[in-house]
Amino acid sequence: MKPTSENHDAIVLGAGAAGLFCAAQAGARGARVIVVDHAPEPGRKILISGGGRCNFTNIHATHERYLSxxxxxxxxxxxxxxxxxxLELVERYGIAWHEKTLGQLFCDGSAREILAMLVEECRIGGVEIACGLSLGEVSHADGMFHVRAGHRTLSARHLVIATGGPSIPKMGASGIAYDLARQFGLKVVQPRPALVPLTLPGDEALFRELSGVATPVEARVADGPWGKAAFREAALFTHRGLSGPAILQISSYWQRGTELGINFLPDLAAGWMVEAKKANPKVGLRRVLGAHLPDRLAVALADRLALAGDLGHHSDKALRAAEGALADWRFNPDGSEGYAKAEVTAGGIATTGLSQKTMEASTVPGLYAIGEAVDVTGWLGGYNFQWAWASGHAAGVAIAQNL
Incomplete structure (x- = not known):
């Protein structure tokens, strides 16, 4: 079949959150937009997000809560x-929502409601969503971008890279955004899995025996390459290492060789163990810890601290040392569970080559990069969706203004 040649104002590569929203914004302002994706249907990652209920934004989303x-x-x-x-858009569509914790907003029903809203916004804007098309050659000449997509040949003055990162490859994710960026002379910050469970080496085998145990902690990195960070949420022991919200959060700030500190009792004031001895010198450490922690964890930590017998048998100095260990228990993860389990990809297309106002490449007029493809990574809890909406809006508006 001879390829057909089609002209558009903008071609958006990627029918995820950022791509769909960008297309809808440009389409609503008069641009002729086509969204291209190799997946058989749009928004596959949207559908699995938030346990199927889509944590679609966070009310605390400010730039301080993003890594770049x-x-x-x-x-x-x-x-x-x-x-x-x-949220105004969500409510206009009558989608019921609730705030879970820490500013996280979820659908009461299904993530399909958010996807349906985005698809409808595209329909209103006259946007074509073309799924099931494998991406072929992408070129740029005489101020026009030319894209081979399946059997179709597309041309437009504006091209948007919204193909995300390689996290969750089983959903079809890849690093194609970085290939395209390099093709057009843009730099790429080394991508890495983020919001991902961490793995522990063999010498931490005792903690593997705690698989399935969860407890509120404060997880922190004191000297990571992205600065200091601390998160107070739940940690979960797994058969491979550590997971849970606190660990997923801190994983974005961690790199191999960096120690991870865990405060197992962040709500207790300094000196609490000495006070416990004063209150009941005949109580043992396991029992004291068991009042604050899951039983299996309390036993494991007490065994590691090796304070046998009653608290009254130990000096205040020894108890303060044990307390200090519990407040800053050091782990040395040997890796992460990788892109397969990472919720997002950190790193990506370098912001040095992009306009922070429009997301347009400074050296290639008409080329834009948005969403997860860019070196902007939010915290866990709706922040990355808000970046998809915000960056997609910026690019969509800019495209329409430059028709």
Missing amino acids: ANKHFARSALSRYTPADF
Whole structure:
């Protein structure tokens, strides 16, 4: 079959959250937009997000809660399209929602409601969503981008890279965004799995025996390459290492060779163990810890601390040392569970080559990069969706203004 040649104002590569929202924004302002994706249907990652209920934004989404080589890059887009703006759209569609914890907003029903809203916004804007098309050659000449997509040949003045990162490859994710960026002369910050469970080496085998045990902690990195960070949420012991919200959060700040500190009792004031001895010198450490921690964890920590017998048998100095260990228990993860279990990809297309206002490449007019493809990574809990909406809005508006 001879390829057909089609002209559009904009071609968006990737029918995920950022791509669909960008297309809808441009389409609503008069641009002729086509969204291309190799998947058989749009928004596959949206559907599995938030346990199927889509944690679609976070009311605390400000640029300070995003990682990037340029920590201020996200400020412009996030300030011009806020969580309140997206929530207004959600409510306009009558989608019921609730705040879970820490500013996280979820659908009461299904993530399909968010996807259906995005698809409808595209329909209203006259956007074509073309799924099931494998991406072929992408080129740029005489101010036009040319894209081979399946049997179709597409041309447009504007091209948007919204293909995400390689996290969750079983959903079809890949690093194609980085290949395209390099093709057009843009730099790429080394991608890495983020919001991902961490694995522990063999010498931490005792903690593997605690698989399935969860407890509130404070997880922190004191000297990581992305600065200090601390998160107070639940940690979960797994057969491979550590997971749970606190660990997923801190994983974005961790790199191999960096120690991870865990405070197992973040709500207890300094000196609590000495006070426990004063209150009941005949109580043992296992029992004291068991009042605050799951039984299996209390036993494991007590055994590691090796304070046998009653607390009254130990000096205040020894108890303070044990207390200090519990407040800063050091782990040395030997890796993570990789892109297969990572919720997002950190790193990506370098912000140095992009406009923070429009997401357009400074050296290639008409080329944009948005969403997870860019070196902007949010915390766990709706932040990455808000970046998808904000960056997609910035690019979509800019495209329409430059028709």
